[in-house]
Amino acid sequence: MDPIGGSEPSPRKMMIAILTLVLCLLSLKDFEVHGGTQANCDFFSGKWVHDPSYPLYAALKCPYITKPFDCKANGRPDSDYQEWRWQPNGCDTPRFSARGLLEKLRGKKLVFVGDSITQNQFLSLICLVSEVFPTTFNPRSHMNNRFISTEYNVSIEFSWAPFLVDLETNNEGKRILHVDEIQSNSAHWIADVLIFESSKWWPEVLGSQRWDIVMEGNQSYTNMNPMVTYSKALTTWAQWVSSNLDPQTQVFFRSTSFSHYNSQRRCDSEKEPIEDPSYDPQPTAHAAILQQVLSTTKFPVKFFNIFRNSVFRKDGHPSMYTIPNITEPEHQDCTHWCLSGVPDSWNQLLYAILLGA
Known part of the structure; x- marks a missing residue:
C-alpha cells in the first residue's frame, strides 16, 4: 500500500497522475485551439457584432485600393x-495578424482566382498586410496583380478568370x-x-450574357442553357484541380x-447591417450545381461559404460612392464592397483556417 501523508508521491501515484494528464489532453484533441480558434468551429455561421476597434487598417492610407472600392475617398461620409x-x-476567431x-505563408504563394469580387478580397488582404510590413506591389495588369513580401518571401496574387474556363474573342469580334x-x-x-x-x-446573377458562342470540343452552341454551361465549366475546373495540383496544395472555393x-x-440609404436573424434569402440557382461538383471532385477542396x-x-456596398457613371448617373453598386469593410472579415476567416491547417 502507498504510504499516507508521505512527503513524496509514490511511483504508483505519479503514474496515475501522468495517465490522467494524457487522457485529459486526448479529450481535448477535438477542441484544439489555434490562436483562440477551435479547430472544429463552423466559421461561416454567426452574426455581425459592432466593434469600435475596427477597421483593421485605414482605407485612406492603403494605396492599393482601386477607385471602385475606395468609398471614403469617393466621398462616403459615414464610417x-x-x-x-x-x-x-460558439467560438472565436483570432484577430488578424x-x-x-x-x-504561416513563409516561402509560399497564395493566389486568388475569379472576378472583381475576388479582386475585392485580394486588395483587402494586401491592405491588411501592408499596414504592417513594407511590400512590393506589381500591378502587371487589371487581369493579374502580384504583391510580394520580400522579408518573408511570400507572394499574394490575383488572377482574373470570371468563368474559370477560357474566354476569347475571335477575329469577328465574337466572344x-x-x-x-x-x-x-x-x-x-x-x-x-x-x-x-x-x-x-x-x-x-449578372442579368446579361457575357459570351456569344459556347465551344465544347469542335461543337459550337449559341443557345446552350447557362446552367448547363456553368456545370460544364466547373467540371472542367474540377478535373484540372484533380490532375494538376500537388496534394499538399490548399484549395478553397468561395461562395458568391x-x-x-x-x-x-x-x-x-443603408447605414446598418440587417439584424433580423430570420432573414434568410436563398442562394442563386447555380449554388446547387457548385455544391454537386465540389462533392464529387477527387481533390479535397474546402468550401469557403461567405454567403450568409x-x-x-x-450597408457595406459602395452604392453611389463608386466610379461616377456619366451615362447613368443614378447607377449604384450594391454588389461589390467598400474597403475597408466586409471582405476584411473573409480574410480574417481565411487567416483562422490557415492557422489551424
Whole structure:
C-alpha cells in the first residue's frame, strides 16, 4: 500500500497522475485551439457584432485600393460600416495578424482566382498586410496583380478568370467561351494556397450574357442553357484541380456574396447591417450545381461559404460612392464592397483556417 501523508508521491501515484494528464489532453484533441480558434468551429455561421476597434487598417492610407472600392475617398461620409466584426457561433476567431499570416505563408504563394469580387478580397488582404510590413506591389495588369513580401518571401496574387474556363474573342469580334478548356487561365494557378470563385459573371446573377458562342470540343452552341454551361465549366475546373495540383496544395472555393439592390436599384440609404436573424434569402440557382461538383471532385477542396456572412451587410456596398457613371448617373453598386469593410472579415476567416491547417 502507498504510504499516507508521505512527503513524496509514490511511483504508483505519479503514474496515475501522468495517465490522467494524457487522457485529459486526448479529450481535448477535438477542441484544439489555434490562436483562440477551435479547430472544429463552423466559421461561416454567426452574426455581425459592432466593434469600435475596427477597421483593421485605414482605407485612406492603403494605396492599393482601386477607385471602385475606395468609398471614403469617393466621398462616403459615414464610417459605421467599417466598425463591424464577424462573430462565429460558439467560438472565436483570432484577430488578424499580418506577421502571423506571413509567417504561416513563409516561402509560399497564395493566389486568388475569379472576378472583381475576388479582386475585392485580394486588395483587402494586401491592405491588411501592408499596414504592417513594407511590400512590393506589381500591378502587371487589371487581369493579374502580384504583391510580394520580400522579408518573408511570400507572394499574394490575383488572377482574373470570371468563368474559370477560357474566354476569347475571335477575329469577328465574337466572344467564345470554351467550357472544356482552361489552359490559358490555369497557367497562373500553380501555388501553395488557391482561393477560387466564379459566380457574378453568369447570366442568372449578372442579368446579361457575357459570351456569344459556347465551344465544347469542335461543337459550337449559341443557345446552350447557362446552367448547363456553368456545370460544364466547373467540371472542367474540377478535373484540372484533380490532375494538376500537388496534394499538399490548399484549395478553397468561395461562395458568391450577396447583392442588396432595392426596387429602385439603390442601396445608398443603408447605414446598418440587417439584424433580423430570420432573414434568410436563398442562394442563386447555380449554388446547387457548385455544391454537386465540389462533392464529387477527387481533390479535397474546402468550401469557403461567405454567403450568409454577406447577406446581413446591406450597408457595406459602395452604392453611389463608386466610379461616377456619366451615362447613368443614378447607377449604384450594391454588389461589390467598400474597403475597408466586409471582405476584411473573409480574410480574417481565411487567416483562422490557415492557422489551424
